[in-house]
Amino acid sequence: MAVLAASTRDDNAAMDLSRFPRRRYTPTPTPLEPLPRFSAALAASCPGGRGPEVWIKRDDLLGLAPGGNKTRKLEFLVADALAQGADTLVTCGAPQSNHCRITLSAAVKEGLRCRFVIEERVPDSYRDDASGNHFLFRLLGVEALTVVPAGTDMAAAMQRVADELRAQGRKGYVIPGGGSNALGGLGYVAGAQELQQQGFEQGVRFDVVVVGSGSSGTHGGLLAGFLGNRIATPIVGIGVSRDPPDQAPLVHAEAQAVCDLLGLDLRVPHDAVRCVGGYWQPKYSLPNARMVEAVQMLARSEGIVLDPVYTGKVMAGLIGLARAGELRAGQRVLFIHTGGMPSVFAYERELLGLQAVAP
Ligand SMILES: *Cc1c(COP(=O)(O)O)cnc(C)c1O
Secondary structure, three states: OHHHHOOOHHHHHHOOHHHOOOOOOOOOOOOEEEOHHHHHHHHOOOHHHOOOEEEEEOHHHOOOOOOOHHHHHHHHHHHHHHHOOOOEEEEEEOOOOHHHHHHHHHHHHHOOEEEEEEEEOOOOOOOOOOOHHHHHHHHOOOOEEEEEEOOOOHHHHHHHHHHHHHHOOOOEEEOOHHHOOHHHHHHHHHHHHHHHHHHHHHOOOOOEEEEEEOOOHHHHHHHHHHHHOOOOOOEEEEEOOOOHHHHHHHHHHHHHHHHHHHOOOOOOOHHHOEEEOOOOOOOOOOOEHHHHHHHHHHHHHHOOOOOOOOHHHHHHHHHHHHHOOOOOOOOEEEEEOOOOHHHHHHOHHHHOOOOOOEO
16 A cells, blocks of 8 residues: 555654643553453354454543543543633533543543533433433533434534633533544554554454444544554454444544544555444344343453453454454454443443344
């Protein structure tokens, strides 16, 4: 690929992230570990009883309460909010949004207030007394929360909140859903650099990286980081809410926006954006049987808890690709655990197999 070959002095300077203001919420790199028992369990259900060697990057152990992929994005977004003199973070998400909860946790830590616009993507799914992330919204002290129906213009709804704050002499800073703009994507450029350094220190190389692909800041930011740092490992994004025809353009746009913000002189090649669909159905956030299998399999082989909305479906995708022979024996595959643990408490019966779920 031409983009990987061209290396200019300017491009090297572009990858120096130290010029962007950043708050630090995680003191050390997140663990990068093999999953030998999970890999063995997976192999037993793969063609010929052999499967890939699966590793995990524990981004569920990032900082904040508890952390996840949004922690990396917020390091740059909150630094920008503080630089602009904001006193309140305004963001949006679903009723069990990890992004909202982690943003609130960052706000508390910084002495800021925090307001949400919650999109009821599944009609009638919002409950004032819900557990999981919603409980944490209340425990961490969200200042206000507005619930709007699916399909609402979320940018406009958040702007209305910011306008109300301004009318009161306050200053809101609007963070888009998932923290996925160019600035937020820098979090996963930093994540790519961390991974590169760590792989070097541990003497491990990966043939494929598997990551969740939703609002696309993680997948797109990581891709920008791989291109900018000339890491040739392909990234496979498993969709959590869209199939490839709808997801790939989002990821491409995010990766390009991050490259542009960095000042990299490159066009993101369309074939570098690899998206896999079919694992998120019947709908975003609604459980399916393959997700339940994946969550149980990792929990019971390695003692690591995935979540039902994102990482469970992403791991179901990894398992499905291995069983289809698309991830093979002899390949080393890195799964990025992007967090989300609190929402298991909103899906207990489904995850234990006590309540029927979609196939
Ligand atoms: C938000 C989220 C994702 C998806 O990341 P995006 O950057 O929105 O694509 C994956 N996993 C978890 C646990 C999340 O909370």
